[in-house]
Amino acid sequence: MSSYKINNTLNTVYNKDARSILDTIPSDIKIATTITSPPYFDMKDYNSDDQVGYGQTYDDYLNDLKLIFSGVYEITEEDGSLWIIIDTFKREGQVVTLPFDLSSKLKEIGWLLQDVIIWKKDKTVPWSMGGFMQRKFEYILFFTKSAKYKSNKDNVRVYDTAHLKKWWVKYPERYNPKGKALDEVWEFPIPVQGSWGDKYIRHFCPLPTDMVATMIQLSTNENDIVLDPFAGSGTVLSQSAYMKRNYIGFETNKDYIEMFTAYLQKTIDENSAEYELASTGVQDDFENTILNLRALKYARVLVASIQKKLAIKDIKVIVVRGEKSTLRNKLIKVTYRFITLTPSDAILAAAESLINKQPLSKFGIEPSFDFVQIEEIDLTGKNGYTITNTYSFNKQLDLLNPSIKVISEIKVDLNEKDYL
Template sequence: VTFADPPFNLKKKYGTYMDEKETDDYLSWCRQWIMEMVRITKPSGSIFVHNIPKWLTFYTSFLNEAADFRHWIAWDAPTAPMGKTLQPSHYGILFYAKNQQENKFYEIRYPHKRCRKCGYLLKDYGGKKKILHPFGPLVSDVWSDIHRIRHNKHRDPHPCQLPIHLLERLILMSTDEGDIILDPFMGTGTTAVAAARLGRKVIGIDLDPQYVEITQRKLEQESANSKIGDIWVSFHRGEIITIADKDWEPLKSHFVIPEDMRRIDFEKIKTGSAVIATTPQTLQLHLEIEEEACDCY
């Protein structure tokens, strides 16, 4: 897999690099590294490119020459109103296959959405409750459950740091243990950390020595441990946020699952106020609920 999160040409300073090119120069440069990404990706591999929609519309024209379009993934990233335009509220990730017929791809799932107050499933799960998947729905091309890193205490000194669990989702969707991921704009190592936690290999490139040093320090503290049993999963703040659908059968023995899925709202309550239904028995993952009136059900 190759993944790129290049500078957005928005006049931001990336360490030693000033992100300020003329539009034609920027697009010419982008075309060069995009074509090189496609060239080095294996026939079964995927190409992911992250940017704002403005530039992705140009990137598609480059990628369409040499790869097969699969998806435009939108993930939640609200920004401040800019005036005389719709408020930007997402970043995009272009998902291309080097070869559609050989492309390695796994369907993935995320947890059911629950009310923060009462813990019940929100009504937007769709379909009939008795046939709900115990863990959660298949992921679509709109990812509203992953958000920007908003607080400085969680950020590195980098203008466009991505959440680790965003990269973990892409990795679980497109790779196997031991596969190689290339990131030509490594920054402070988000892709490298995600790959290390999930037992993948990574090649990272960055111009800035400070960013390389930060990445190396992070990797010294990481290990391939993002697992339940022998199955790779993605965690965020102690909760499982992504699993591969193919892994559900070996995973489900670790979960508390109501015999009748229509009781998923009622059988989730254990002692105190912890919501733990469909949560691994071996992990203390829970959602604290408040004693507060709620009209979500």
């Protein structure tokens, strides 16, 4: 069993109504983010007395949600946030705009609506019937307590190359080394009932764990506190535990709390280990690859531009990648050592005239230049690239080969056809 422990306040699911938040959570506890999906009005009976939504009028339901999220607002850190997964529904032959009605209520409290995200879920739930189009999305409303809020956006960039267009191979300067930024349409399928085996928690509307993990990564750091006032099966809480966050939940159905407790005990070790593994190295590998591709392509563009400017053809360059740059808008230092018979002052002047203009100014590289004599070059461990391809090294490195223009210890061998 993991060393993960539950104390009296943190890492607890209260068998209480969320309207009692301020009476339950001590005043010295501050929430980093709240992630929740409240009952969608009267669509589902969650089998508890005096529940929010079921059995209420629409106005009373909205007012109770306002009360709950007012309490959440009070205990949230100044740079904290709130995620609400919610949807529209139909009544009396027309759409009820619940997400937008609730948003108006929360603005009255002081919550600032920062983003409206479309959750494309592919599957649907029973209450989305009644229209002539199949319902395949819900809304995610993202609020913050203040204009300056915690946002770890680099932690959730798309850096899995299987999900990037093939153009990243040829055009690395167009891709952030941390990965592609999230957009406002998130594709996460609803978990299939029973798909997680005997450890799975049966619940009417389970949330995708990857989607919850994305919200947690964006809005919190390790050891922060995550709240879910409508905990249900506990997806938000369990995912918080796996990711080294503390959690607090409220749930009026005792059966769900018992299922969650058993589920967390069965899964905490395995899923915490998966989180540790996913947190190490993969994004760093992508960043390193993009920077390598940028350093090499920069050399190729530089050589081609100088040759054109000076009307010469004999330039080659050795690329030596250096440390991280401290300059604004620059990412790495790279030394470019020219191999040429052309006088050095002409080469340097041409290079200096090009580096602050597009396209080279867009690569995020802080360059430095020098020269090397051909007899001084040791080709051991080095790779050659052509004037048209710096993403796949030439298998035969020969300095006398006129097509080889870029030489480096950096080794990349990518085929854009291997990607989307």
